[in-house]
Amino acid sequence: MRPRSIRARLTLWYTSLLTVTVLLLGGVAYWLLEYSLAHDVDTALQGIAQVLAERPAASGAPLVSADIDALFRRFFGLSPWGRYVERWRPGDDQALGGPAPRTGQLPLSTTALRRVAQGLPTLETVEGLGQYPVRVLTRPVFAGGRITNLLQVGMSLESVSMARRRFLLAMAAVLPLALLLASGGGWLLARRALQPVDRMTEAARRISAEQLSARLETTGTNDELERLAATLNDMLSRLDAAFSQVRQFSADASHELQTPLTILKGELEVALRAPRSPEEYQRVLASALEECEQLASLVDGLLLLARADAGVLRMERQPVDLAHLVEEVGAQVRMLAEAHALTLYCEPVESLIIQGDYAHLRRLVLNLVDNSLKYTPPGGRVTLTVQRQDTWAALRVTDTGIGLSPEEQAHIFQRFYRAANTQAQEAGGAGLGLCIAHSIAQAHGGYIQVESAPGRGSTFTVFLPQPP
Numbered sequence: 022m023r024p025r026s027i028r029a030r031l032t033l034w035y036t037s038l039l040t041v042t043v044l045l046l047g048g049v050a051y052w053l054l055e056y057s058l059a060h061d062v063d064t065a066l067q068g069i070a071q072v073l074a075e076r077p078a079a080s081g082a083p084l085v086s087a088d089i090d091a092l093f094r095r096f097f098g099l100s101p102w103g104r105y106v107e108r109w110r111p112g113d114d115q116a117l118g119g120p121a122p123r124t125g126q127l128p129l130s131t132t133a134l135r136r137v138a139q140g141l142p143t144l145e146t147v148e149g150l151g152q153y154p155v156r157v158l159t160r161p162v163f164a165g166g167r168i169t170n171l172l173q174v175g176m177s178l179e180s181v182s183m184a185r186r187r188f189l190l191a192m193a194a195v196l197p198l199a200l201l202l203a204s205g206g207g208w209l210l211a212r213r214a215l216q217p218v219d220r221m222t223e224a225a226r227r228i229s230a231e232q233l234s235a236r237l238e239t240t241g242t243n244d245e246l247e248r249l250a251a252t253l254n255d256m257l258s259r260l261d262a263a264f265s266q267v268r269q270f271s272a273d274a275s276h277e278l279q280t281p282l283t284i285l286k287g288e289l290e291v292a293l294r295a296p297r298s299p300e301e302y303q304r305v306l307a308s309a310l311e312e313c314e315q316l317a318s319l320v321d322g323l324l325l326l327a328r329a330d331a332g333v334l335r336m337e338r339q340p341v342d343l344a345h346l347v348e349e350v351g352a353q354v355r356m357l358a359e360a361h362a363l364t365l366y367c368e369p370v371e372s373l374i375i376q377g378d379y380a381h382l383r384r385l386v387l388n389l390v391d392n393s394l395k396y397t398p399p400g401g402r403v404t405l406t407v408q409r410q411d412t413w414a415a416l417r418v419t420d421t422g423i424g425l426s427p428e429e430q431a432h433i434f435q436r437f438y439r440a441a442n443t444q445a446q447e448a449g450g451a452g453l454g455l456c457i458a459h460s461i462a463q464a465h466g467g468y469i470q471v472e473s474a475p476g477r478g479s480t481f482t483v484f485l486p487q488p489p
C-alpha cells in the first residue's frame with residue numbers, strides 16, 4: 022500500500038536507495054577483495070615455483086616442508102600450508118604429454134600436463150583435497166633449454182575463504198544497523214523539514230471567508246516553503262480584496278434599491294390613507310411610475326455589470342456608424358440640454374464605421390452626455406465629436422462643467438462612486454453610469470480616457486478599435 026504521508030514516502034525512498042547503494046558498494050568491495058586475494062595467492066605460487074625450479078632437485082623426491090614454510094613466510098608473512106609442494110620427474114618410459122601421473126598428493130590434470138609439454142604454466146583450483154580448495158600451479162622445469170622436469174606447487178585457500186567469510190559477516194552485521202540508523206535519521210529529518218507544512222495547513226484551516234485578513238506565518242528563510250507561504254499570502258490578499266469588493270457592492274446595491282422602494286411605499290401608503298381626488302391619484306401614480314423607472318434602470322444596470330463581470334455580456338457585432346450614432350443621441354438630448362440652458366454641439370463628420378452593438382454603444386454615449394448635462398452649470402456647452410486616430414475611432418464628449426480633481430478621476434469608474442460635491446449629490450445618480458460605459462467600451466475591445474480639471478470642464482474620450 023502507498024504510504025499517505027510525504028514523510029513516510031521520503032523515508033521509504035531514502036532507505037530503498039541507500040540499501041541499493043550499500044549493496045552495490047558491498048558487491049564491488051567483495052569482488053575487489055576476492056580479486057586481490059586470488060591475485061596475491063597466484064603471485065606467491067609463481068614466486069615459490071620459480072625459486073624451487075631453480076633449486077637442484079633431489080631426484081624427484083618431495084621437498085621438505087620446512088623449506089616451503091620458509092618460502093611461504095617470505096612471500097606471504099605466514100605459511101598456510103606446506104604439504105602441497107612436489108616435484109615430479111618424468112621417467113624415460115613416460116614422455117611428457119602422456120597420461121597424468123600421480124606421484125604426490127596433488128592431482129595433475131591432462132590440460133596442465135599438455136601445457137607443461139608446451140612449456141607453459143597452469144593455475145587451477147582443486148576441490149576435495151581437504152576442507153578448503155587448493156590453488157595449484159603446474160609448471161615445467163627447464164635445464165639446458167629443455168624441459169627436464171615438472172613442478173607443482175599447491176596452496177590451501179583457507180585464508181582466502183576466511184577473509185571472504187569475515188567480510189560477509191561484517192557486511193551482514195553492519196548493513197542492517199546502518200540502514201536502521203539511516204532510516205531513523207531520514208524520518209527525523211523529513212519530520213523536521215515538513216513541520217512548517219503542518220503549521221501552514223493548520224493556519225490555512227483556521228482562515229475562513231469571514232477571517233480573510235489573517236496571514237500565514239513566514240520565517241524569513243527564503244526557502245521553498247517560505248515562497249509557498251508568500252504566494253498563499255498574496256492569494257489571500259487578492260481574495261480578501263475581492264470579498265470586500267463583493268460585500269461593498271452588495272451593500273451599495275441594496276442601499277440604492279432600498280431608497281426608491283421606500284419612497285414608493287411611503288407615497289402609496291399616504292395615498293391610501295384617505296379617499297383622494299382623481300387628480301391626486303394621478304399625481305401619486307405618476308410619481309410611483311417615476312420611482313419604478315428608476316428602479317428598473319438600476320436593476321438593468323446591475324444586470325449588465327453582472328453579465329460583463331461573468332464575461333457573458335451579449336454583443337451584436339455589426340457595422341455601426343459612429344457619426345450617425347452621435348447625431349441620434351444629440352437629437353435625443355437636445356430638448357434636455359435646452360431645458361438646462363446648455364448649448365449642445367455635434368461636430369459634423371463623415372461616417373466612421375466600427376464593428377459593435379448599436380444599442381449598447383448608444384447607452385454608453387447617452388451616459389456620458391447625460392453626465393455632461395448634469396454636471397455643467399447653465400450657460401455652458403457640451404460638444405460631441407467623432408474622430409479617426411490611427412487604428413482607433415475616438416468619440417469625445419466635452420463639457421465646460423464643474424470638472425473633476427485627479428483624486429476623483431481615480432474613482433469615477435468604480436461602482437456607486439459619486440463625487441463629494443453638491444452637484445453630484447443633488448444629481449441623484451446611482452454612480453453606475455460611467456462604470457456601465459466602461460464595461461461596454463471594454464466589451465468592444467476599447468477603453469475610456471478622462472481629462473479634466475476642477476472648474477475647467479471635462480473631456481471623456483471613448484477609444485474603440487477600428488478595423489483597417
Ligand code: ADP
Nearest residue numbers: 392393396433439440445450451452453454455
Ligand atoms: P452618476 O449616476 O452619479 O452620474 P456616474 O458613474 O455616471 O454616476 O458618475 C460618477 C461620478 O463621476 C458622478 O457622481 C460625478 O461626480 C462624476 N462625473 C461624471 N461625469 C462627470 C462630468 N462630466 N463632470 C463632472 N463630474 C462628472
